[in-house]
Amino acid sequence: MSFLPRSIRPKAPPIKTQGIKTKVVPLIARSIVWDGGGRWIEPFLGSGVVALNIGPQRAVLADTNEHMIDLYRGIQDGSINGRSMRQYLEREGSELLDKGESHYYAVRERFNEHGDPFDFMFLSRSCFNGMMRFNKKGGFNVPFCRKPERFRPALVTKIVNQVEWARGAMAGKDWDFVVQDWRATIASAEPGDMIYCDPPYVGRHTDYYNGFTDEESDDLARALIETDASFALSNWLENKYRRNEYVDRWFSSHPQRTMSHFYHVGPQEALRNEMIEVVILSTCAAAEPVDETHKESALPLFEAAELADV
Numbered sequence: 001m002s003f004l005p006r007s008i009r010p011k012a013p014p015i016k017t018q019g020i021k022t023k024v025v026p027l028i029a030r031s032i033v034w035d036g037g038g039r040w041i042e043p044f045l046g047s048g049v050v051a052l053n054i055g056p057q058r059a060v061l062a063d064t065n066e067h068m069i070d071l072y073r074g075i076q077d078g079s080i081n082g083r084s085m086r087q088y089l090e091r092e093g094s095e096l097l098d099k100g101e102s103h104y105y106a107v108r109e110r111f112n113e114h115g116d117p118f119d120f121m122f123l124s125r126s127c128f129n130g131m132m133r134f135n136k137k138g139g140f141n142v143p144f145c146r147k148p149e150r151f152r153p154a155l156v157t158k159i160v161n162q163v164e165w166a167r168g169a170m171a172g173k174d175w176d177f178v179v180q181d182w183r184a185t186i187a188s189a190e191p192g193d194m195i196y197c198d199p200p201y202v203g204r205h206t207d208y209y210n211g212f213t214d215e216e217s218d219d220l221a222r223a224l225i226e227t228d229a230s231f232a233l234s235n236w237l238e239n240k241y242r243r244n245e246y247v248d249r250w251f252s253s254h255p256q257r258t259m260s261h262f263y264h265v266g267p268q269e270a271l272r273n274e275m276i277e278v279v280i281l282s283t284c285a286a287a288e289p290v291d292e293t294h295k296e297s298a299l300p301l302f303e304a305a306e307l308a309d310v
Contacts, residue, residue, distance in 0.1 A: 005029060005031065005033060006030070007026065011052070012162060013052055013166060014162035015047050015120075016047065016130045017124075017132045018131055018132060021049050021234065023261050024259065024261070024277055025050060025053045028050060028232065029054060031279050031281060032196075035192075036056060038191075038193040039056070039058045039189075039192075040059040040060075041061075042061050042196050044063060044197060045061045045062060045177075048061065053169075056194075057173050058175070060178065063179065064179065066115070067115060069177045072166070072177050075163060076175065081163065085118070086156060086160045089151050089159060092122050093151025097151075104144040105144065107119050107122055108123055108140055111123060112138075112140055125150065126145055183219070193229040194230050197231065199212060199216075201236050201244075202214060214246075217246060224282075225250070237275075237276040238275075254281060257278070257279045258276055258277065258279075261275065
């Protein structure tokens with residue numbers, strides 16, 4: 001019996017990033033054929049939303065952003081749990097309400113010095129527009145959202161529930177969270193493994209941590225085409241202005257599954273546009289297409305996520 005494809009009603013993870021894949025999880029889950037016997041491998045873990053919803057028994061989950069990996073390692077070993085997160089957010093949220101933006105910047109400075117995963121969560125949920133961005137020195141540099149009342153009881157409870165859901169999703173499973181370059185992660189893949197890649201999108205300027213060049217995108221395409229494992233790759237396909245020639249250049253002969261939804265990848269309203277999302281598959285990993293005309297509501301992705309928080 002195959003582990004995938006299957007129907008999934010996705011849940012949001014505790015952390016937020018631009019380009020988060022919550023809405024794309026159902027397309028990913030119904031597009032892949034995989035028996036689940038090998039490892040689920042993600043070279044670009046990001047928010048962790050795909051792995052948490054897919055729920056494989058064995059996984060290698062990698063990212064160069066050590067803060068993301070530290071957060072999920074903490075949830076995995078229990079040092080970060082619903083109770084400790086509630087205590088932290090209630091305390092820091094009260095300080096934010098009392099002191100306003102000065103407290104946000106104090107937490108940001110503290111995080112950039114010590115890298116505490118609780119502070120990472122605080123910044124993710126109280127920075128401007130839910131963005132995640134680091135400077136060349138590795139410092140988190142997104143400004144305050146200007147909402148001192150940000151951590152209302154409903155949002156704190158929402159985050160606590162997401163932490164507990166993530167903890168439950170990985171409980172009893174062999175998941176290895178690692179900080180490493182995508183090349184090493186893909187090179188470790190073996191026959192029977194399933195690689196899911198969600199890299200920074202070519203030509204979309206959405207990399208939030210350490211830069212990802214067009215040359216690396218080409219290297220990634222070569223590595224996936226040459227791997228002995230199965231693979232699925234998410235990327236943008238087209239919008240009303242242009243089409244992603246990278247997809248056509250490297251993967252025109254590969255199976256593709258698409259959906260339409262809205263992305264928010266920057267602070268301006270003009271950057272909130274409809275996008276055709278594509279999941280590219282190795283031939284042996286491609287399930288029969290189902291409802292490829294599926295279209296999400298016109299609510300921008302981050303706005304939809306924010307509404308779910310309150």
